[in-house]
Amino acid sequence: MDYEKLGLKMGLEVHQQLNTKEKLFCPCDCNLTDKEPEFKILRNLRPTQSELGKIDRAAFEEARRKLNFIYDAYAHETCLVEADEEPPHPLNREALEVSLIIATLLNMHVVDEFHTMRKQVIDGSNTGGFQRTGLVATEGVLETKYGNVKIDVLCLEEDAARRIGQEKGKVNFRLDRLGIPLVEITTAPSITHPEQVKEVAYHIGQVLRSTKVKRGIGTIRQDLNISIKEGARVELKGVQDLDLMSTMVENEVKRQVNLLKIKDxxxxxxxxxxxxxxxxxxxxxxxxxxxxxxxxxxxxxxxxxxxxxxxxxxxxxxxxxxxxxxxxxxxxxxxxxxxxxxxxxxxxxxxxxxxxxxxxxxxxxxxxxxxxxxxxxxxxxxxxxxxxxxxxxxxxxxxxxxxxxxxSDYLRPLPTASRMYVETDIPAISVSKELLGDIKSDLPELPDEKKVRIIKQYNLSEDLAKQLVRRNRADSFEKIKAESGVDSTTIASTLAYTLKELKRDGCSIDELNNSILLEAFELLENGKISKDALPQILANVCSEGNSPQEAAESLNLMMLSEDDVEKIIAEIVSSNKKMVEERGMGAMGPLMGMSMKKLKGKADGKLVNKLLRDKLQNIE
The missing domain is CATH 3.30.1360.30 (GAD-like domain)
Known part of the structure; x- marks a missing residue:
């Protein structure tokens, strides 16, 4: 398809949860729970008129469905603010500062005052029928190989409740996510090629990952606005997969082109x-x-x-x-x-x-x-x-x-400006020049910059450095390296790959904080365990709650002395005397395998190799 001739225009919206201790307008923790709810709230929502007397068309259609909304609530994870039974508390200043850092990294113009607005949402995801949001910055620019893309706005807002399930006439939500601070970054419709969308999403993601944001499934959501010259603006919700973005654009353009043919x-x-x-x-x-x-x-x-x-x-x-x-x-x-x-x-x-x-x-x-x-x-x-x-x-x-x-599948009509109105319960907050000055003087390192630096500083391969940055473990790597004499590649590969494999096997790797990992690497540095034993030890720490030392002892993985290793190798060589006589040094490979299997990670591979080689050479 000739996208230029078709007049393709696109804008991207990125919604990212911030990793703050408290929610945006109450002191509840920003953690999700799968516990049984301690009580439930039943609500029916209806649209209201804007200050100009208009009703948003999307809200009107939702109201026609006449649904009951049931909310799971808790004594500690949620409070009366999420239930819309108490006015919002003062704005979370930590969340505002994180959003200012993101805006600065995107070279945006920050507002002088932050005003909270209400955005009408009656699909049940907010108990009050609206979402609180406020403008933080405008007019940023991203450079791409397809041309510059303008970033229109960056807003700070509260996340919605989690949709848990639906049955006839009823929708069930959980209130633990409602109110978690969220930044919304919206580009202008200046993206003109399907591949450019992926590039823009990647660049914004790089900026977000360098700041205090949550990681994992559900913490970032992306929406894509698409139109062609004779078509219409369509918002695609939940465009999560970067590799699928260009396909989604192509399919939406096909849809609009075919609808125009049907119209004709x-x-x-x-x-x-x-x-x-x-x-x-x-x-x-x-x-x-x-x-x-x-x-x-x-x-x-x-x-x-x-x-x-x-x-x-x-x-x-x-x-x-x-x-x-x-x-x-x-x-x-x-x-x-x-x-x-x-x-x-x-x-x-x-x-x-x-x-x-x-x-x-x-x-x-x-x-x-x-x-x-x-x-x-x-x-x-x-x-x-x-x-x-x-x-x-x-x-x-x-x-x-x-x-x-x-x-894509139809959700609802495109919302209109009629759903926005002023939040009167929260005062405006001044954004001072001093605050912006402090933020600009201490900006975080962007991921691509960090990758280049740690490759050079620690002599890592590009792949290892890339994985550390991508998995948000580069800072842990540097902290552990600063306190450990273990070589950089071993630390990096453990953080980048071993932890990934443990998680895939069902281990709760969240238990493996920097201090526990450092203790494990100290055992390796002091010759008490082998590098090959690290995965088993870390797995035991996750499953049993042992310290690395206790795990190594309980698994019988503490290193043998050099004399004990030499005795075991001598026994293996002696019991395979015929192979040694026939092959000489050619028996090195099979004997090495037998030795490592016998030793079960209780000896370093380099030491085993050296002792075995010396033994065979002496026989010859």
Missing amino acids: ELNNRNASVEDELHDIAPLLKETKSKIIAKAESVFAIKLNGFKGLIGIEIQPGRRFGTELAGYAKKMGVSGLFHTDELPAYGITEDEVNAINEFLGLGDEDAFILIADEKEKVINALQEVQRRAKISLQAVPEETRKALPDGN
């Missing part, structure tokens, strides 16, 4: 959408379709000129009918049936013909039917009608959920 064909056919909903249950009394047979109501709508277009593929494996079904599903139904896929699913050709005749369909006309509870069916078909009418005019502005295969 519909206009060529003078297509239209009728408003009437038709009760067709009497036509399907004897149906073999299990879905329709057990439904309370079955209604259909007539789409003039839509036949053959509903089944057109607009993204890999997804059709225009999937788009329409996405709108229906938001009203609580499981899906819909349309002309281009019938007869199927137990609906016979005779039943299809009966419906066509009842609705008075022409050769180019189509119908869509939905079977479920009457109120759900009516709401769902009205949403399908609304979406079908939009298809006659334009690509709709939407918020869509990014899918693992690089496609």
